[in-house]
Amino acid sequence: xxxxxxxxxxxxxxxxxxxxxxxxxxxxxxxxxxxxxxxxxxxxxxxxxxxxxxxxxxxxxxxxxxxxxxxxxxxxxxxxxxxxxxxxxxxxxxxxxxxxxxxxxxxxxxxxxxxxxxxxxxxxxxxxxxxxxxxxxxxxxxxxxxxxxxxxxxxxxxxxxxxxxxxxxxxxxxxxxxxxxxxxxxxxxxxxxxxxxxxxxxxxxxxxxxxxxxxxxxxxxxxxxxxxxxxxxxxxxxxxxxxxxxxxxxxxxxxxxxxxxxxxxxxxxxxxxxxxxxxxxxxxxxxxxxxxxxxxxxxxxxxxxxxxxxxxxxxxxxxxxxxxxxxxxxxxxxxxxxxxx
Numbered sequence: 001x002x003x004x005x006x007x008x009x010x011x012x013x014x015x016x017x018x019x020x021x022x023x024x025x026x027x028x029x030x031x032x033x034x035x036x037x038x039x040x041x042x043x044x045x046x047x048x049x050x051x052x053x054x055x056x057x058x059x060x061x062x063x064x065x066x067x068x069x070x071x072x073x074x075x076x077x078x079x080x081x082x083x084x085x086x087x088x089x090x091x092x093x094x095x096x097x098x099x100x101x102x103x104x105x106x107x108x109x110x111x112x113x114x115x116x117x118x119x120x121x122x123x124x125x126x127x128x129x130x131x132x133x134x135x136x137x138x139x140x141x142x143x144x145x146x147x148x149x150x151x152x153x154x155x156x157x158x159x160x161x162x163x164x165x166x167x168x169x170x171x172x173x174x175x176x177x178x179x180x181x182x183x184x185x186x187x188x189x190x191x192x193x194x195x196x197x198x199x200x201x202x203x204x205x206x207x208x209x210x211x212x213x214x215x216x217x218x219x220x221x222x223x224x225x226x227x228x229x230x231x232x233x234x235x236x237x238x239x240x241x242x243x244x245x246x247x248x249x250x251x252x253x254x255x256x257x258x259x260x261x262x263x264x265x266x267x268x269x270x271x272x273x274x275x276x277x278x279x280x281x282x283x284x285x286x287x288x289x290x291x292x293x294x295x296x297x298x299x300x301x302x303x304x305x306x307x308x309x310x311x312x313x314x315x316x317x318x319x320x321x322x323x324x325x326x327x328x329x330x331x332x333x334x335x336x337x338x339x340x341x
Contacts, residue, residue, distance in 0.1 A: 001032075001082070004109050008033045008078035010069060010096070013087040015283040016113035023052050024211050029069055030056075033076045040068055066092065070099030082109040111288070118280060118288050119302035125326065127212035128282065128304060132324055132335045134166050134207045135214045139339060146220045148197040152177040152190045155203070163207050172206035172213040172285045183219075184318040186275060186310065198223035200317050206285050213285040215306055216336055217322035229319070232269070232311050236319050237341060239263045239309040243277060247307075247325060247332040253295040260309040261293060269311045278306035281324055303327040304335070 001009060009032040011017050017025040020032075021039060028041040028049070038057045041049055046060045061068040073081055081100075083093065085108035097106055120128065141162050145155050156175040163171060178188035179195045183202035195201060199222060206215040219233065243260040257277040264273050276292030281304055289297060291305055308322035324335040 001112075004082060004107065004112070006080045006082040006107055006109070008073060008076060008080070009082040009109065009112070010073075010088070011084060011113070012092070013084055013113070015287070016084070016087075016117075018211060018283055019113060019117050021053055021056060023049070029065060031069060031072050031076070031078075033078055035076055038072050038076075040065060040072070064095070064099075066095040067099045069096055070101075073104060074101060079104050080107055081105065082107045082112070084112075085110050114288050117282055119300060120282060120304050120326075124212060124282065125304075127210050128214065128324075129335060130167070131172075131207045131209035131212055131214035132216070134163055134168050134209065135205055135216050136336055136339045137166055138162050138205060138207070139203065139216065139218055142203065143220065146195065146201050146222050148195050148222055150195050152179055152182070152193050152195070152201075155195075155201070156190045159203075159205055163205075168207040168209055169211075170208045172208045172215065176202070176204035176217075178202040178204075178318065179222075180317065181315050184312045184314050184316060186312060186318065186320070195222050198226070200225070200229055200319070202318060202320060204320070204322070211283055213281050213283070214324060214335075215281050215285050215322065216324065216339070217308060217320045218339070218341070219319050219321070228313075229317060232313070232317075232319050235264060235267045235269065236309050236311055236321050240307055240321050240323070243307050243309065244323075244325065244332065244334065247299065247327060249299055249301045249327060249329065251299050253289060253291055253297050253299060254293050256299070256307075257291055257293045257295075260307070264309060264311060272311045272313060273309065274312075275310070278308050278322075280305045299327050301327050301329045 011030040014025045017030045031038045040059045049058045145158050155177045177190045179201045180199040182188045201220045204217040239260040246259050278291035280287040280289050304326050310320035312318035326333045
């Protein structure tokens with residue numbers, strides 16, 4: 001706040017509010033100031049918030065939440081008030097601006113809380129580890145369902161049931177089950193298509209455990225593996241191994257992407273790997289840091305992110321191998337452990 005020269009901050013991102021309050025925020029705003037921090041929600045969540053929030057003033061809004069925010073800023077005598085430009089939509093901005101005094105100004109800010117969230121605390125890591133553990137168990141469980149005749153959506157349903165019975169709050173995104181040519185679409189919408197003999201099935205699964213997420217991808221085969229699929233799989237696996245070997249504090253993020261991307265390019269498949277190598281995982285399944293070929297930030301101990309090289313051959317198949325890593329003081333730890341590849 002000192003750096004951005006603001007004396008107050010309006011937070012609207014559920015993940016950022018949850019991070020700062022250590023409370024799973026829903027339909028709420030948080031006003032931060034040097035004098036007082038005020039959590040604002042409505043009647044649906046007020047009792048829960050008052051019971052669980054410590055060190056925050058909790059205010060209920062019965063009518064306009066934007067008038068309530070302005071009233072709080074007025075009471076706290078805030079004049080230069082930051083807001084999250086990535087999370088507060090323009091309609092909400094206009095309503096808050098209308099309710100504020102003329103001598104109070106709104107200042108766009110970006111990434112103030114996200115910067116803090118990149119480095120995970122021991123308590124956060126416990127939840128991320130548990131989410132990953134459930135995901136690993138789910139992949140081992142689902143092997144028996146990867147058989148010809150089973151629909152993609154049935155595989156997803158079995159995974160959804162399993163993770164909830166094993167402690168997950170929910171899946172952290174719509175489970176991706178891409179069979180045969182459907183696997184060549186990185187974010188395929190799981191369909192009614194039936195698995196066929198001797199084709200691969202790409203599974204992308206994430207778990208939400210007490211607000212913290214996981215994200216892993218594996219490829220299964222319902223029968224024999226053809227020579228092209230075997231070749232591509234080995235290339236993708238080697239690309240991941242090369243990237244993992246270079247992860248340690250101080251390394252420039254784009255270099256990590258480059259180790260994997262360079263190997264895939266060397267093998268002649270550069271045009272079939274279009275997305276970044278990975279992304280941070282925590283309160284959100286996609287968050288800072290983003291592991292790609294243009295990011296110049298350096299890796300720090302405490303970061304958690306995915307490493308997911310891939311090759312997608314249109315109308316044939318796609319292969320992606322995705323693991324989550326924790327950057328340690330001397331290197332890294334693969335959080336999915338000994339999950340088969």
